[in-house]
Amino acid sequence: MIRALWNSATGMAAQAAQVDLLAHDLANVGTTGYKKSSAAFADLVYRPVEERGMPVSRPEEPAVGSGVRLAATEKDFSQGPLVNTGNPLHVAVQGRGFLAVEGPDGGLYLTRDGAFYLNGAGEVVHASSGYRLFPPVAADGGEARLRIDRDGWVLADGGGVGQEILLGRIELYLVPNPQGLEAVGNNLFRATPASGEPVAVEPGQGGAGHLLPGYLEAANVEMAEALTKMLLAQRVYTSNSLAARVADEMWSLANNLRR
Numbered sequence: 001m002i003r004a005l006w007n008s009a010t011g012m013a014a015q016a017a018q019v020d021l022l023a024h025d026l027a028n029v030g031t032t033g034y035k036k037s038s039a040a041f042a043d044l045v046y047r048p049v050e051e052r053g054m055p056v057s058r059p060e061e062p063a064v065g066s067g068v069r070l071a072a073t074e075k076d077f078s079q080g081p082l083v084n085t086g087n088p089l090h091v092a093v094q095g096r097g098f099l100a101v102e103g104p105d106g107g108l109y110l111t112r113d114g115a116f117y118l119n120g121a122g123e124v125v126h127a128s129s130g131y132r133l134f135p136p137v138a139a140d141g142g143e144a145r146l147r148i149d150r151d152g153w154v155l156a157d158g159g160g161v162g163q164e165i166l167l168g169r170i171e172l173y174l175v176p177n178p179q180g181l182e183a184v185g186n187n188l189f190r191a192t193p194a195s196g197e198p199v200a201v202e203p204g205q206g207g208a209g210h211l212l213p214g215y216l217e218a219a220n221v222e223m224a225e226a227l228t229k230m231l232l233a234q235r236v237y238t239s240n241s242l243a244a245r246v247a248d249e250m251w252s253l254a255n256n257l258r259r
Contacts, residue, residue: 008244010067014041015237017070022230025221032128033112033187034219035075036226042071077178080112080220082212088147089116089124092217095209097172097201101131101188108134110173110198112217113187118146124154129186137168148213152203172208173198 021037028034044067082092091114093099098110115127122140124133137154139146145157152170157163175181180194191198201208 004247005244007067008240008247010044010069011240012237012244014039014068014070015233015240018233019230019237021073022226022233025219025226026223026230029219029221029223029226031113031187031219032115032216033080034221035077035080035112036219036221038074038076039070040072040074041068043067044069074179075181075183076220077112078220079217081218082215083218084215086214087115088145088214089118090114090214090216091116091148091170092212092215093172093209094212095172095207096178097174097203097208098189098198100134100171100173100198100200101126101129102134102136103129103131107190108198109184109188109190110175110181111187111189114211115216126186129188131188133170135168135171137170139167148211150203150211150213152211170203170211171200172203172211173200174206174208175199 018039021039025034025036077096079094082094091099093112093114098112099114101109101111103109109129109131111126111128113126113128116124116133117127118139119125119130122138124137124139124146125131126133139156146167147155148170149155152172154167154170155164156167158165175191175198176196177194180192180196181189182192182195184190199206203209203211
């Protein structure tokens with residue numbers, strides 16, 4: 001009975017973790033550049049079943065499981081839908097590359113969210129976090145008219161017809177193992193020893209992908225798929241809960257038989 005209760009409890013815990021991940025994905029379905037998560041589960045230890053008095057040998061000894069556990073959570077970095085915003089300081093990445101911003105601590109943070117704006121100091125900053133674009137790009141005054149082209153060049157209106165001033169260039173970053181990145185909020189990721197050091201490349205080079213000005217990458221969460229998985233996880237949770245209740249009732253009945 002204890003084994004049945006334990007197995008049911010581990011199953012409930014695993015499905016609760018699945019529901020939490022799916023709920024987080026659904027809550028961010030409208031978040032620019034958001035990447036959905038998936039859970040990987042693993043069996044706990046299998047224990048051999050004792051069959052005393054059974055003369056027949058079998059190629060594999062029968063065993064009973066000890067439940068399930070959450071083995072890992074992974075980010076799906078597949079391309080999300082591209083949405084036309086018409087904003088000249090919005091840019092989407094078509095490929096594997098990441099945009100970079102510089103935090104107040106001087107650290108490098110990566111993102112797929114290409115929503116930028118020009119702050120009062122004339123700096124191009126990330127809309128979600130307020131961090132500066134890296135490499136930094138600045139204009140004289142906060143009212144300059146800027147745009148980003150497909151090759152990552154940030155250009156300012158020069159005042160004359162067809163005249164533009166080159167302010168800088170956006171770089172893309174490739175990560176050896178994106179699954180090792182640490183999510184730190186505000187659509188930002190930080191490199192870790194597991195991810196490897198990001199490598200700066202020019203847009204269109206090294207498989208990093210191209211930039212699409214005037215667009216943003218939407219979340220890659222498919223609502224219908226997430227809701228279907230949510231319903232399945234809830235049903236599995238309910239089944240484990242029912243199994244635990246039945247095991248508890250049988251245990252209570254067995255205890256009463258001893259009296």
